[in-house]
Amino acid sequence: MLGSVSRVLLIEDDPAVREGLELALTRHGHRVRAVESGEQGLERLRTDVPDVVVLDLMLPGMDGFEVCRRIRVAGETPIIMLTARGDDMDVVAGLEAGADDYVVKPVQPRVLEARMRAVLRRIGRDQAELERHGDLVIDRAGLVVTRRGEPVSLAPTELRLLLELSGTPGRVHSRQQLLESVWEHGYFGDSRLVDACVQRLRAKIEDDSAAPVYVQTVRGFGYRFGPV
Amino acid sequence: MESRPSLGLRNRLLYAFALLCVVTAAAVAGAMYVEARTAILQRAQDAAVEATRGRLAALFPLRTATPGQADLDEIARVMADGGGFAVAVYRDAHSTLLAAPGPRLRREDTPILDPELIPAGLRGTVARGEMAWQRVVWRGHPLLLIGAPLLIAEPGRTAQVSGIEVYTARSLAPEQLSIDSLAARAWLAGGAALVLSVVLASLATRGVLRPVRELGRAARLLGEGDLRTRIAVRGSDELADVARTFNETAAELERHVEQLREMEADARRFVADVSHELRTPLAALAAVADVLDEEAAELPETAGRAARLVSQETLSLTGLVNDLIEISRFDSGVAALALNEVDVAELVRATLHARGWSESVRTELPAGVTARLDPRRVDVVLANLVGNALRHGEPPVSVRLSAGAEEIVLEVRDHGPGLDEAVLPHVFDRFYKASAARARSEGSGLGLAIARENARLHRGDLTVANAPAGGAVFTLRLPRRMDDPDGHLDSGGPA
Secondary structure (H helix, E strand, O other): OOOOOOEEEEEOOOHHHHHHHHHHHHHOOOEEEEEOOHHHHHHHHHHOOOOEEEEEOOOOOOOHHHHHHHHHHHOOOOEEEEEEOOOHHHHHHHHHOOOOEEEEEOOOHHHHHHHHHHHHOOOOOOOOOOEEEOOEEEEOOOOEEEEOOEEOOOOHHHHHHHHHHHHOOOOEEEHHHHHHHHHOOOOOOOHHHHHHHHHHHHHHHOOOOOOOOOEEEEOOOEEEEOOO | OOOOOOOOHHHHHHHHHHHHHHHHHHHHHHHHHHHHHHHHHHHHHHHHHHHHHHHHHHHOOOOOOOOOHHHHHHHHHHHHOOOOEEEEEEOOEEOOOOOOOOOOOOHHHHHHHOHHHOOHHHHHHHHOOOOEEEEEEEOOEEEEEEEEEEEEOOOOOOOEEEEEEEEEEEEOHHHHHHHHHHHHHHHHHHHHHHHHHHHHHHHHHHHHHHHHHHHHHHHHHHHOOOOOOOOOOOOOOHHHHHHHHHHHHHHHHHHHHHHHHHHHHHHHHHHHHHHHHHHHHHHHHHHHHHHHHHHHHHOOHHHHHHHHHHHHHHHHHHHHHHHHHHHHHHHOOOOOOOOEEEEHHHHHHHHHHHOOOOOOEEEEOOOOOEEEEOHHHHHHHHHHHHHHHHHHOOOOEEEEEEEOOOEEEEEEEOOOOOOOOOOHHHOOOOOOOOOOOOOHHHOOOOHHHHHHHHHHHOOOEEEEEEOOOOOEEEEEEEEOOOOOHHHOOOOOOOO
16 A cells, blocks of 8 residues: 555546546545546646656547657656557557556556556655766755756656666666666566666766767666766 | 389489480491401401412322322411411321411411311311311411312312312401401490480480479478469470469469468457457456455455455456467567566576465576576566466476576476376467366466467477476476677667
8 A cells, every 4th residue: 555645647538447547546545636638637737736647548639648748848747657468669659758657457456556656756865965977966865967057857767767877886787676676666577668768868868869978778788877 | 202212203214215225226236247247257258268279279280199298298388378377187197387377377376277176067078078167266366267178180080089188277366356446336336325315315304304393392392381382384295284283273272371361360360359359348347356355345245255256357357368468469470579688597586486486486596597588578487387387286396497508498397297198289279278177267278378479489499298207397498699689679779
């Protein structure tokens, strides 16, 4: 069970699934706002920012990917996608659009809750001094990242991934390790989560995503921060 | 088709051609040889006889009817004049055998003119007063022996045998040489004809065999599954007919197979579609199943049991639909590997730990074995195998890892009675149940089929056997791919 009550925005077009999930999450104490289209979801986000968005990818009208992108433009609210099993392309596209994690339908509420818990997890604040890596300054106390003095807007998973990697510059983290530490997925999580999140992170902090300086790929092993 | 011990068509044709050629050449050359040989010998013989007659004429008149040794020697000398060799015989006496024969007769040939050695038939004929000749081979040398009686002719009376006989020998070596060269030429011509006939036969057989060989090749390709194989039809002979028939058969076969494939694809697509359609209502069911389960305790007895049943069956239905969707993905070829370099022992431990099996399974996991695998898929395989072993087999269940340079091998073994031999070939079949009595809720019936598909997606394999000491052993072989660092499904990440 979730320790704290979360405000959840559920965007799902199928009434039965919507009602079922609403029922289950509400029963566990969450405050659920359920809407049936992307347009309604975005409308609701303007007035009432939830803690987490649970977003079905297959929506009539504006599809889930577009909704995902628009939520990201507006802010850093964590997004968990609802995706159909086996639709690999959807998973990758959704992650690239900015989703933090995904669950496969038919979903058990307790699996969804575990994912929510992971993305909403409080990031531990250190009392450490500002870390400087090249043009990048990481404030572990204020959880603020600036690049050449400009604040960088990072989604919770992106920030968590950056903090995890930059905590031990030069050390290689395997995808499995990152899945456990950042996503709480356990050993057999989907490594594409890591890859997609790295892509998004690079787009925000690197000068050239194709020649990354901060988050580097170590072929066959995983990722490494720097050396800068 | 090569297994038949008889000669190939090509060889048979070649042999027939060669045989025909040899027989023809032998008949023609042989006849000509015999003819020419006879003609040559006859001419030589006629000339020698003529010469002998001429010399005989030079002997007359004889000085005496009863010649002595000197007379015989004289006669022999005259007869031998001109290179031959001669001996004159009178009763038991004969002319001295010359030590040095003439140039046309070799030294070692002289004993032939020892009267003792002259063939009796020849002597008999000569004794009757007739001139006679005979060809003999003396120590490998052909000789012509001519025997002539000396006659006493008195005017008015018939000639009488004088009793003096003259034998001359003439070498037939030059003639033999001509005949030999004739024979050599005949052999040469025969050989040339044979070579020519073999070449012609090869050309002819190639004309016949090329279509036959093409047909064989096409049939083999067809057998190997290339159903689009066709043969170019040339001409309008029997072979062309065969080729045409082959083409029609292949086309028909292709059509049938195509139909079957379409039907199978339709069936699979139907399964995939149905599975996807089931997903949405199932998603709603799954969402509330937990709620029902948790509320069940507070419900009245009957309603509580019903709620638990619905919840439980929703779960197994979810498993079935997920498995169906998974296997449809293998069928449609969209299943992809997300390779990662992993420590295999760690992976196995994670699988067992995640399901709470760490205590009930014996492991033999050497450290430091790494491989490039899709951990999620290997987990699915392992979980299925170990789960089956724990449910259907007898403890202890063991997982053993071994590694070669190219592959890793994971063995999952239980110590039960093993699988029925009749069941072994079918354990990976979809929805195959070892016994009709086995409870449905134990699995979707697709677990092992999916496990094997996962192994094959890795270009590995999953096999099953019964251990000699009892118990079923499932063996998962996966390539290590240590030399293939680019196999990773990095979603666009640059190096």
